[in-house]
Amino acid sequence: MNTRTVTALFSAASLVALAAGATACKEAAAKTQGVGDNLRAFVIKNCEDGKRYCQVCAYGGRPTLMTIADLDDDGVEKDLQEMEKLLAANKDKGLTAFALFGHMKTGKFVAVSDDDAATKKLAEMKKRLGLSFPLTIVPSQLTEKEQKSYMPFDAQYAVGKSRTLFAAASDNEVFYADVMTGDAKQYEKLAAKLKEKL
DSSP, X not given: OOHHHHHHHHHHHHHHHHHHHHHHHOOXXXXXXXXXXXXXXXXXXXXXXXXXXXXXXXXXXXXXEEEEEETTOTTHHHHHHHHHHHHHHTGGGTOEEXXXXXXXXXXXXXXXXXXXXXXXXXXXXXXXXXXXXXXXXXXXXXXXXXXXXXXXXXXXXXXXXXXXXXXXXXXXXXXXXXXXXXXXXXXXHHHHHHHHHO
16 A cells, blocks of 8 residues: 555545534534523514514614413413513613413424414403513414524524513523513512613
8 A cells, every 4th residue: 555545545534533523513503591591583473463573683782571472371461461560660771571472382382373363362462461562473484585584483492381481681691581480479580680680
């Protein structure tokens, strides 16, 4: 075996090793799931006017409360009412809020199957509860343009329980995250965190 052959074999082996190493080191993109993560852009459909846009982008540069819930979970109404109180208490600090609805199936958030029925239900809920902030869904189908501009919600967030609430600062970094249960102590803790961070 001559020198040229040995060199070629060595180079080929090195390339294979590098490729194997690269594959082993490759990690899935991080998802928002708790404190220290960021709220990430995704497409929503507003229950009032049917407009499709990124709510996170619309609130860019402002602190935000975001709750994620199952459309059939009536317990979330308590969270929405508490969020409304927190908005009023922090109006001078620019606090914003929105709620995202879908379904929780086997520990994962999935989009609703009937956009129209879901937005109709949410519009009624918003009016009945007297809420000032948007109630939204992830559209069941994204347009080609939306697919090019935004990652799907489930590729951006690791949320598997209804009534998951995130509070993020103006830079979108989450400083509070919890699955709400209706316990007054949770809302008191959230209020204290908002006072500390805003």
